Amino acid sequence: MNGALALLRTAEGAGANICFANPGTTELPLVAALDRVPGIRPVLCLFEGGCSGSADGWARMTGRPALTLLHLGPGLANAAANLHNARRARSPILNVIGDHATRHLPHDPLLASDIERIAASVSDTVLRCSSGARVADTTARALEAALAPPGRPVALIVADDVQSEPSSAASTPPRTRPPARVPPETVERAARTLRAGRGAILVGRGGALGRGLEAAGRIAAATKARLFSETFAARLERGRSRPVAERFPYFPEQAQSALAGIRTLVLAGAREPVAFFGYPGRPSVLVPEGGSLRLAGPDEDVARALEDLADALDARQRATTDASPPEPTRGPLDPVRLGLVLAYHQPENAIIVDEGLSSAGPWFGASSGAPPHDVLALTGGAIGAGLPLATGAALACPDRRVIALQADGSGLYTLQSLWTQAREGTHVVTIVCANRSYRILQVELARAGHAEPGPAARAFTDLAGPAPDWVALARGFGVPATRVETSEELARALENAFREKGPHLVEALL
């Protein structure tokens, strides 16, 4: 066994059953070794931002570590923006980066760069395998770090020659500790706060899923607390027969208004909310007058804490919605009509990847009574996550429909992921919200007092000259595509897409 095989077998033993890669010459022993590890599915991405974003989507849906295989510093740098999102999502990812052969590196070949430094910008844990004999142990340590609750991307650097060196057998799977249980005093303090009234709850991680969310719903109903989900949740379960959590507002003034009348915000698996950007005269930390109170941190057992809190409050009444999504209105598409059509037509158990940005808000509002579904959001704000996340989620859950609700400007960052969707036959339906501008930036320009932007400001926010043709782009990557302009056309296109297998793209002109 060589270092490469020891690495992959160790990763496989920890449940890493997929490898998103764009390898180069310094990763060839790992590429060759993959052919001896059938438990890891090799998935080629045409750009490394696709690797890291897809790994994030896979890890969010499985809870298991996803592998990436990246070529040297530039390959890792290309993956970094979506690793930033994965870091904020707390997704377990093992990024394996090849390096030049040990004797070759000191000569500073052209492709050499400071891999450790790039890795440290997106990973708390950066390890390098010092020899073939140590590969299995170092890999196990990297996986242990990736899986320590609540999870994180880690970087594992392995030089070309080390991959080929003889190695000991694969390491046993890393020890992973379960998330810690929140102490009774903390639960009791939260119970007192909510009993006093005028409370609100902000759920994240285990609080946004299954048992935890269900308990949060009971607590909110029993204490009349307002229930919020994070503005950008790594994963949120919602829809019919689940509790309804409002999305915490994006702009600080909206958040201030939502928090008016609330005394304390109880945090269940979510960080204390911070405005996405700082604005003059607006607060950075978005909490009510009484501040926030942490029931459970992201690294703790959030679901259990919420169940304990529900017990302490004797909150037994299930509080789930039995609403249905409203009927779509007919006519030319805008974000409201688009949201209504999608909410009305989305199939049972869908996974919605939401990088719709300025176009997606109405869908969120309209879909609280849609069939049960998951939402994966842009956790770190680095645009270009949507199409890769959808690809990874679809590979993780082949029996579910994935819908990428995708802004056009951000979608163009990593459109190469469409090709991976075609190659792997993933059931992803991408809806491109084609407003042909960086609309959010136009909004921000107006907020900053530039109501009438000059030519430079227009050049940087307008995508219409020429308008990208998403139907052509999708077909260029092997994905069937349609353009729609009305509610009726969108409804028909979605019905067709959901009936068929494999990826589809619908360009919705807004």
Place this chain on the structure above:
Amino acid sequence: MNGALALLRTAEGAGANICFANPGTTELPLVAALDRVPGIRPVLCLFEGGCSGSADGWARMTGRPALTLLHLGPGLANAAANLHNARRARSPILNVIGDHATRHLPHDPLLASDIERIAASVSDTVLRCSSGARVADTTARALEAALAPPGRPVALIVADDVQSEPSSAASTPPRTRPPARVPPETVERAARTLRAGRGAILVGRGGALGRGLEAAGRIAAATKARLFSETFAARLERGRSRPVAERFPYFPEQAQSALAGIRTLVLAGAREPVAFFGYPGRPSVLVPEGGSLRLAGPDEDVARALEDLADALDARQRATTDASPPEPTRGPLDPVRLGLVLAYHQPENAIIVDEGLSSAGPWFGASSGAPPHDVLALTGGAIGAGLPLATGAALACPDRRVIALQADGSGLYTLQSLWTQAREGTHVVTIVCANRSYRILQVELARAGHAEPGPAARAFTDLAGPAPDWVALARGFGVPATRVETSEELARALENAFREKGPHLVEALL
């Protein structure tokens, strides 16, 4: 005047007349200020790898600093791979990165990351503007570092609020020192070495252009020294009426063979050659038995050193080629036929951006007698440079034809640059060498003994399932495109493309 305007006016004063950008909310004061600086052309790129690669192309052709404007850490990270190439090309680039407002940053908003660390991985100089009043001075220092011979990318971080703060006037243009003259002893030593016979010369930077190259040709002719250009030159002038420099071979065994019979390699603006990758049993440093001798480093006045050396050797006889490119052969395209057709049809004074990788070698050989042209190569090996470089070079030289000789796998990394070409009406003709594989990696797999790769290795090196349709992709970005399969079709497509204005793409099936 605010910080943003002071920054831009200072940059404009140093000759930075273009700004390749994909800004966000934290760069809006700079965006607004650009409308007050008509001497800087705003160019939107749909992905930051396009910004940095285009800035590199512009800087290589003008010698002046190009500006980029990037959004926070993720925007910079997306630009990093092509900044790696620019660092190896020694291109002066001022990367301006916005940051969160000073009071907001400590709250760790979702988009916050370690910008300094990312920047340091691709820039020797990383500066942050501490206040509006200091912006002009800090910008001038950054430009001074960028322009210090031979040039380099620098990073300048400016927080959102600092951009809006009152500022002093723009700083005077930075002092730049000319490259140092090589001392006479060094010239004399090189003269002695070459007089002794069995020498070779490797030219880079000023040795690969104009007067320097011309002197190198005379020296080679007078001393019967073999004349090499760098394997990956930032910029190389060649073609009819210029000296012919062979390209230094890529694989170490080819280099060893090219150096057989040579005693000493004289370096004129080039680094001592190092193999691109390390291979067992092959050397890393590729020099002849007698080693190398440095006439001039990249930071010195290489052209002057070569002229001094020619004088010392009394090498007066101009040694330029008056050959013509060979007639193309007819039939289905392969790299040889493609190279012949391009060499035969390329127009006077073209700029060839060579990211053709495994498909471009024959063109280089066939084109030494083509009309005079420049070649810009993949200096750092981080693929995805070609289309952005071509975009930047075309904006730098609007009266010249730019030809991107582009491998398909690498081209897919940054295909968004096609849109910028369409928007800006650049005269770029892209020839996609569509072998529908990562061919170089297949070659390397075979070299490493994996003659019959398994399914994983095939999955990672094959692009044919489904084959990307470059004609559709180009049209999707507003670039007219054609697919060709024979020499005759390629010749006709090139003739048509050269006759028209604006960008064209030709997908050449190999």
